[in-house]
Every structure is written in structure tokens, then in C-alpha cells.
Amino acid sequence: DAGVTQSPTHLIKTRGQHVTLRCSPISGHKSVSWYQQVLGQGPQFIFQYYEKEERGRGNFPDRFSARQFPNYSSELNVNALLLGDSALYLCASSLFSIAITDTQYFGPGTRLTVL
């Protein structure tokens, strides 16, 4: 079975540009979460989507947005890129949104470099 897939693997952008990152969850999973991991730190929660609705948001500016499509894949958009947005962006999928024992499975991530 295919795991969580993310594209692209690597991306280089310049300040002020925007970027779109994509994620396909494990088949049958309806929830997708996005995390940002800056070098040397643990992943930080950005968004969670379940059944195409935003169910949670972390402490990130409005430049960050996301959406989930009818096939449960998801896009993360970041506008007006800053140098500090350089990070590994991780997508995680899970079956349910509200189950306390719902386990998240992570993709390999997209490495974004902002110059």
C-alpha cells in the first residue's frame, strides 16, 4: 500500500514569491495535517483538514493557507515568502479527525528553500 506522498521533494523560491505544496493521503484516510519543521527543531502544527473542512489551525500568519479536495488530497499555499519560511513541510494523514487514538502517518516532506 502506498503511504503518504508529497510533491515536490525539493523547491527553491525567492522572497516574495508564493508556493504550493501538495499531499496525497493514504487510501481511505480522510484527514490531512500540515506541519513545518525548521532545521534543528521538532515539527510545528500548521493546519488540519477533515472531510474538506479546516478543523484546526496552529499559530501561523494568514500568508499560510490550505485546502482539501474531494479525493482528500490537500494543498498548502504560502504567499509572500520570507527567508524564515525555509523549512521541511510535512503532511500527515489519518483516518478520523476526532478519535483520540487516531494515529497520524507522515509523508517524506517537501524541503523549501527561500533565497
Place this chain on the structure above:
Amino acid sequence: DAKTTQPPSMDCAEGRAANLPCNHSTISGNEYVYWYRQIHSQGPQYIIHGLKNNETNEMASLIITEDRKSSTLILPHATLRDTAVYYCIVRVGNNFNKFYFGSGTKLNVKP
């Protein structure tokens, strides 16, 4: 939201058991403890989770104290491939799937 405290790094000899501690003294009664690991900035890999009973799977064992304020992840026979950053996480309920990762423990398995 319960937070976790882990030592920044630990060493373990290859073939020996690795015991990774985690403190989560503010955990609530219905919050689960999850463990993930991350190798060379790949995506975090799920290891195990538990509520209050000890748990074991093919990768590891999880020991949770009776008061649930701390837990220990045990890798019974560490190999060089187990070198990674290990994260202890308390899952926040409240209708969404937010994980607070913290800084984790860098486990160095040495030959």
C-alpha cells in the same frame, strides 16, 4: 495542553536495550502518549502509543507510570538503524489532531 520533556540526547550500545524517558506531568486523563522517530529529516515514523497500560509491538515497548506523569520507550535490541530523533507526544483531543512535538531525544546507537 500537556507538554512533554525529554533529554536532548542519549547513547546506546548496539544490541543493548535503549530506554528513552519522557515526562508529561500535566497530561489529562483522556490524552494518549505517542512516540515517533525521525531519521535524517525524513518524515516522522510512528512507533507506538498508549493510554495507561503498557504496550508492546514489533518495534518497541511503552511503559507508562501508574500516575501517567511519565513514560519510557524501550527498544529491546538497538541497532545502528535506530539512530534517530525520538519524539514523545501527548495528543491533544478537542476535535482535531494537533501533535506537539517538542525537541525530542537524539538517540545515538554506537557499535
